[in-house]
Amino acid sequence: MSLYLQKPFPNTCAEFFAGIGLMRLGLEQAGWEITYANDIDPIKDKIYQNHFQDPQNHFQLGDIHQLDVKEIPYVTLATASFPCTDLSLAGRREGLVGKNSSAYWGFIKVLKEMGNRRPRLILLENVEGFLTSNKGEDFKEALLALNSLGYSVDAFVIDAAKFVPQSRVRLFVVGKLTPVTHNLVKSPQLSFYQSELRTHRLADFILNHPEINWDIRQLRNLPKRKFNLADIVDPTPDNSAEWWNEERVMYLLNQTFDRHRVIIDLATKRDEYSYFTAFRRVRDGRSMAEIRSDGIAGCLRTPKGGSARQILLKVGKGQVRVRLISPRECAKLMGADDYKISSTLNEALFGFGDAVCVPVVKWIAENYLNPLLNELNNNNSHDSHYSSHEYSTLH
Template structure:
């Protein structure tokens, strides 16, 4: 049984992805509402609800095989204010690194460090923040690499995310886990450019992680849609008409094409502010490609995703349901969600896609850490 810590745990989606072969010795998040959901699904004996800065070495039990950190993305996101790793939220990366250092000093350094965040991490402050992350990992005695994994390979949601994976210097990476250079689809141009900006000393510690190409996804967004959602209601006819009135000619043409398709069509919508003729105009932009747009948290002004169901001349619309958002993150219907819509939407939109974690665990983590003996310390429920 492999063991891990999960910092910035949210609703425990990394735990869900790692699965039964992993024991969570410590989970941490400062958000009390997310912690309630975590407890409802995973128990709370191993959960510390507090600022990461307030955790002491004695609060961290056992010797984890891996430490996972989905540190806050707001200051690194292209939609954020650009504070980067100096920001109050994304700057919590540094206390995270401090904890790894404390573990190392006590002879408990994990074999793997896994970091997950938005793609903006690669270009934040012209690449300086990504360089700082690599430098921090190198100073702790780790080699590292990164992949970009899009949840769309596993669930019908467009959700590319950066995963930085570091291994302790004495951990031998099996040949199948590394390649001699970047490989599709895991190493897009943005990542190759970020690597190219690293100083040569940091490039020397770089590993090009290798995984097989994911199998063809069999599901489409319509498979995830609830006919009778309990977390939201279908719009009235006038509300749907108003939504249609917010569409540009291009987007209205998509709706007309869907009406003529002769089959049930399900589209997803985000409201966005566009500049047209020097004026700010709010537009409803729809896609009918059987893929949901990337789920986002409402914080920072992001709109909530809507859906539109077109069956001939009949058109219905509503907010995406919270269960639909959970399904798009790869969570089973047995996963307990918050009763309040905004809390559930925030929880799922702020998480990591479960099947992405499972795929990386199967093809990287579990090949790097092949332990079978029971882990020591607290164990998740």
């Protein structure tokens, strides 16, 4: 009997491109059990093992293109946060043929070779630039590849700033293994697909690609964030060597744009402290410091370049104090407050900068994956959710 027909489906998951395990943290908080993890990076393997300390050691270090699928257990869900290097707007935009992001095809190869042990559900995560890479052709080919393996697909965009004080916009794809094709409505309007979680650009992509086997589901609105940057800042004594000296502070301030300098000067005069973040960027051949003053940090990055590490400013009471954001603060910005940091500074920053936001994953699991799993196990999916055509009758 095919595993495709067996039930109940367990809440088990295999995470590919596992990194330091933040996808796992979010899923576990929503009731999922990770029974297999894979990543190619030995540093991430070390960080992952130091935190989870699994007696069964589910982590398999290795290139996804070289995995033996017989060693991968049957799971209901497989996740893939494959490298964004070639898809990001900040990268070289080589797309899915690039050296790093082409690892996606290794994931497709694994699914294909699993045959009738293929997971019923798939969750992809990547930068929003995946949607526009190679003029949308990369995203289309990635989804058609899932279609060819029997998965209908849905896509949505979430900014982690809805959960934590970090601007981190990510594109998610859910695939569901199903023999049923859910066709799009024949003459939809753009607004039919557009919502808080489906941007104008994503809705436009869905509208213009009816050849993709979509299964678009209605999603709940995202929550409102309950805390700001000031709430995650670690207390640092005024005499700590972490604070920059006056000369270094002035050098940074002289790099800021005039409009940002005005904001800092005004905050300096207040009787309470305000917390800002900054990144250095090259503008017109000159290194400039871009200040963010809305209570949200910029998107964490991997420390591969001199501008990658985020700067924290503590401004008020006549002072401007400046230091680099700490690994513990990075963990908090990713919703992983209690993560065990036992690696070097650069290793920790690399791990968190290349990870997923924990409460975002938890929200997706609780509001999408768990209901979908219940539908599968109740064998009542037609009544419990609706295709695009049924959606149109409700709006």
